[in-house]
Amino acid sequence: MAxxxxxxxxxxxxxxxxxxxxxxxxxxxxVAEYDGAYKVTEGLLDKHGPKRMIDTPISExxxxxxxxxxxxxxxxxxxxxxxxxxxxxxxDQIINHASKARYMTGGQVEIPIVFRGPNASAGQxxxxxxxxxxxxxxxxxxxxxxxxxxxxxxxxxxKSAIRDDNPVLxxxxxxxxxxxxxxxxxxxxxxxxxxxxxxxxxxxxxVIAHGKxxxxxxxxxxxxxxxxxxxxxxxxxxxxxxxxxxxxxxxxKTNRCVIVDEAHPFGGLAxxxxxxxxxxxxxxxxxPVQRVTLPDTNAxxxxxxxxxxxxxxxxxxxxxxxxxxxx
Amino acid sequence: xxxxxxxxxxxxxxxxxxxxxxxxxxxxxxxLPDPTDKKHTDLDLSDEDVVDMFEQMYLQRRFEERxxxxxxxxxxGGFLHLYMGQEAISTGTTYALNxxxxxxxxxxxxxxxxxxxxxxxxxMAELYGKVTGCSKGKGGSMHFANVDxxxxxxxxxxxxxxxLGGGIAFANKYKQNGRVTACFLGDGAVPQGALHETLxxxxxxxxxxxxxxxxxxxxxxTAVHRHSVGEIVDRADGFSMKKMVINGMDxxxxxxxxxxxxxxxxxxSEPWFVEIRTYRYRGHSMSDPMKYRTKEELxxxxxxxxxxxxxxxxLDEDIIDxxxxxxxxxxxxxxxxxxxxxxxxxDFPEKEALYDHMFAEDDYPFHR
Ligand SMILES: Cc1ncc(C[n+]2csc(CCOP(=O)(O)OP(=O)(O)O)c2C)c(N)n1
Ligand SMILES: [Mg+2]
Numbered sequence: 001m002a003x004x005x006x007x008x009x010x011x012x013x014x015x016x017x018x019x020x021x022x023x024x025x026x027x028x029x030x031v032a033e034y035d036g037a038y039k040v041t042e043g044l045l046d047k048h049g050p051k052r053m054i055d056t057p058i059s060e061x062x063x064x065x066x067x068x069x070x071x072x073x074x075x076x077x078x079x080x081x082x083x084x085x086x087x088x089x090x091x092d093q094i095i096n097h098a099s100k101a102r103y104m105t106g107g108q109v110e111i112p113i114v115f116r117g118p119n120a121s122a123g124q125x126x127x128x129x130x131x132x133x134x135x136x137x138x139x140x141x142x143x144x145x146x147x148x149x150x151x152x153x154x155x156x157x158x159k160s161a162i163r164d165d166n167p168v169l170x171x172x173x174x175x176x177x178x179x180x181x182x183x184x185x186x187x188x189x190x191x192x193x194x195x196x197x198x199x200x201x202x203x204x205x206x207v208i209a210h211g212k213x214x215x216x217x218x219x220x221x222x223x224x225x226x227x228x229x230x231x232x233x234x235x236x237x238x239x240x241x242x243x244x245x246x247x248x249x250x251x252x253k254t255n256r257c258v259i260v261d262e263a264h265p266f267g268g269l270a271x272x273x274x275x276x277x278x279x280x281x282x283x284x285x286x287x288p289v290q291r292v293t294l295p296d297t298n299a300x301x302x303x304x305x306x307x308x309x310x311x312x313x314x315x316x317x318x319x320x321x322x323x324x325x326x327x
Numbered sequence: 328x329x330x331x332x333x334x335x336x337x338x339x340x341x342x343x344x345x346x347x348x349x350x351x352x353x354x355x356x357x358x359l360p361d362p363t364d365k366k367h368t369d370l371d372l373s374d375e376d377v378v379d380m381f382e383q384m385y386l387q388r389r390f391e392e393r394x395x396x397x398x399x400x401x402x403x404g405g406f407l408h409l410y411m412g413q414e415a416i417s418t419g420t421t422y423a424l425n426x427x428x429x430x431x432x433x434x435x436x437x438x439x440x441x442x443x444x445x446x447x448x449x450x451m452a453e454l455y456g457k458v459t460g461c462s463k464g465k466g467g468s469m470h471f472a473n474v475d476x477x478x479x480x481x482x483x484x485x486x487x488x489x490x491l492g493g494g495i496a497f498a499n500k501y502k503q504n505g506r507v508t509a510c511f512l513g514d515g516a517v518p519q520g521a522l523h524e525t526l527x528x529x530x531x532x533x534x535x536x537x538x539x540x541x542x543x544x545x546x547x548x549t550a551v552h553r554h555s556v557g558e559i560v561d562r563a564d565g566f567s568m569k570k571m572v573i574n575g576m577d578x579x580x581x582x583x584x585x586x587x588x589x590x591x592x593x594x595x596s597e598p599w600f601v602e603i604r605t606y607r608y609r610g611h612s613m614s615d616p617m618k619y620r621t622k623e624e625l626x627x628x629x630x631x632x633x634x635x636x637x638x639x640x641x642l643d644e645d646i647i648d649x650x651x652x653x654x655x656x657x658x659x660x661x662x663x664x665x666x667x668x669x670x671x672x673x674d675f676p677e678k679e680a681l682y683d684h685m686f687a688e689d690d691y692p693f694h695r
Contacts, residue, residue: 050340055549058486058516058546059518124405124467126405126483
């Protein structure tokens, strides 16, 4: 095991995979000469050269599509978005092309591409820079979506994503890049796509949280532990395909569930998981499932409003109190 | 590990950068065209006008220098993109346009706001995220706006506001109100598809809009020649659009040329594509190590400081003396310090404001 920052874990995954396969290249804004807007790709230009580390103009639609075309024609692109908030400009290429070309051509083309970058908010960056997009992409058939919370998951899942023969969206967070965690050293450490993980065992309530919200859930769980509430946390890690079995298994044990999601409430992961739980575990529930999400408003700039807007450990505690009928 | 291809090193895509990977050699992206040799009187500007231009530019400079200090002290958060070095463009343009002409720009918008109706107090309060800010604390640094004064705001998605500029011009033509729109964008927005789609429709539909690129040499850490092929201004040719390159370090030049262009747009209802060459003195945002450019290059442009230049013009032409300059500078400094006090003393928005300004109606049933 080695202790790595989140950004180092991602970099290691990219570096190791690039070293094994000449067809893998990275492209995106400021990924090469600037060493990455958030220093994720630092040093990779020196190591792999300008043919494989490609700075793009601010042309998200164009370079995402060039990535898709290159993938159709035998390469394995890793396309970095400075954030997924800017990938909205590339949505046509991801949603209309990457996710559909294999199907439309009756399986004649393969699109092994990874779109990666930070997702959701990163402090007071106001409305256009703060949206969580994992559930939106998960809505579309033909895309795999991953949003990890810890360095080890990031490394193992990114390596799997790069090796996957389908379009995969791999999401990170500016605010987690400096986060440290133990990461297995072995060369071929991978984590299968589509597997959730029980990250904290508990018996009173299941909290489902991924990405940055996993850490909000953890803080809530630690506080509640002092009040003898035993929280189990399941991190789905992969949003799609979703590992509902692991979630249901946990709920059969705890009989209560809170979902914490950094997206808006309408049609997000929380909505989907909530539906699946009532379908798969209705008889095991002792309380209606609760969710903690962003409100149905855009991100405000003002610090006090932003803090109000973002899900907090206290909101998670409130929701847990509700499902456990503690308060 | 697979063997490297023999000639892998020779294959490359993006052109190399400035200084870093070229053994210190600077690959120049742009050359400044000559400034105008006309005096202010030749341009129908009064002495008071040029003094005011200096004051406006100095205000933008001091406002940002102080804002930067406050940011570094942790007084407010978010991004802070400073306009320093580019003040001649906002100021010359605002002078060249009528007060009811429309201006829209990207996120590097403090200078634009200050010269177009955002008071220093409202501007500083917006940076602080206070309810007294020009956008009520909802937008922050990237979203200054004063729509009453026809300043439609700064926008944070690179290229995203360009079609909006076209749309504002569209409405002006529709209403036949004689207003001209000036839509400013960074060089980094030139490669965005939104620009090219908008230029095409603008020319075909005769929209009264000036699309003006503030080419400051870099998009974040990427020098212009690395992100855009050829000369930026030549994008106009593909659309048979009128075009011009302007020296953006001299406020009188910007004024002269933008006035000519605005007059033409007003008369003929045809768009222009303009490249105004300038330089950004600070990093892209506050966390930029600036390894992509050399100290010498920065110093070279600092010699051309547009604020110093207009100040020296005032002195050389005996329009005002050193004492008067100092008096102006002191009063601007006072204004900025008052703005900081105002921002610090102002309240944050009420909690309920989270739900304000989402929809036209105030009883919208928010989803929970
Ligand atoms: C669509 C989109 N992609 C990327 C970004 C991130 N970004 C913000 S500013 C910027 C550089 C823009 O450079 P330029 O247009 O030259 O403006 P300048 O900063 O020089 O004023 C980038 C890449 C963004 N805000 N929006
Ligand atoms: Mg620029």
